[in-house]
Amino acid sequence: MKNWFYHLFNVIYPVSCMGCEYVLGTGESVLCTTCRAQLPLAVHDLKNNNQVKELFYARVPIEAATSLFYYEKIGTVQSMIHNLKYKRQEHVGEMLGKWLGYELTQNADFNTIDLVIPVPIHDTRRRSRGYNQVTKFGEELAGCLGVRFRESVLIKKRNTVTQAKLNQTDRIKETNSPYELNEEITAGTHILLVDDVITTGTTLAMCVRELQKIPDVRISIATMAVSV
Numbered sequence: 001m002k003n004w005f006y007h008l009f010n011v012i013y014p015v016s017c018m019g020c021e022y023v024l025g026t027g028e029s030v031l032c033t034t035c036r037a038q039l040p041l042a043v044h045d046l047k048n049n050n051q052v053k054e055l056f057y058a059r060v061p062i063e064a065a066t067s068l069f070y071y072e073k074i075g076t077v078q079s080m081i082h083n084l085k086y087k088r089q090e091h092v093g094e095m096l097g098k099w100l101g102y103e104l105t106q107n108a109d110f111n112t113i114d115l116v117i118p119v120p121i122h123d124t125r126r127r128s129r130g131y132n133q134v135t136k137f138g139e140e141l142a143g144c145l146g147v148r149f150r151e152s153v154l155i156k157k158r159n160t161v162t163q164a165k166l167n168q169t170d171r172i173k174e175t176n177s178p179y180e181l182n183e184e185i186t187a188g189t190h191i192l193l194v195d196d197v198i199t200t201g202t203t204l205a206m207c208v209r210e211l212q213k214i215p216d217v218r219i220s221i222a223t224m225a226v227s228v
């Protein structure tokens with residue numbers, strides 16, 4: 001019955017691949033098998049040459065850091081994240097979370113994580129978008145690692161303009177943080193902080209500074225993509 005409904009639904013509203021727009025088959029979600037195989041995976045390269053972790057050297061202490069894909073201005077990764085953020089395609093986050101979640105279980109650097117939290121978005125933006133675009137992603141990562149996910153450990157107090165539009169040094173931006181620690185967390189917790197795309201690392205560094213108010217906290221980072 002379920003299968004019959006799925007096929008009927010697909011005939012009426014065909015679900016197409018976000019990479020090539022070809023109609024997806026049974027068992028395929030977000031992308032077709034061909035597009036999946038062509039994605040620019042970063043997670044394995046980063047084990048040896050960790051360009052994500054390097055972004056935080058001399059800024060904030062980070063235990064481990066990784067990203068699933070390389071971000072390119074044009075391409076399937078860009079179009080998936082665009083659909084997730086602006087087209088109410090929240091299930092993209094779920095698919096990416098399952099994929100990276102599996103990879104994290106294969107990496108010893110992530111086996112002491114206790115808690116997964118998202119970089120927060122401002123309430124105004126959450127209302128217009130309908131969700132925080134990294135929530136599903138974070139929930140899947142937490143599920144794979146067998147740990148808790150908590151949405152509101154950090155909150156965003158001000159709705160800031162896009163970081164890229166500000167003509168200030170990273171250091172100045174980071175001291176003027178819109179993020180605030182909102183919940184009490186046990187001392188010594190190893191937190192995995194998650195976001196969509198990491199570019200300069202400014203947003204994440206600001207969140208890390210706030211989390212450092214937790215005694216003996218350890219912080220690791222995981223994102224959907226890294227722009228290098």
Ligand SMILES: [Zn+2]
Nearest residue numbers: 017020032035
């Ligand atoms: Zn495709």
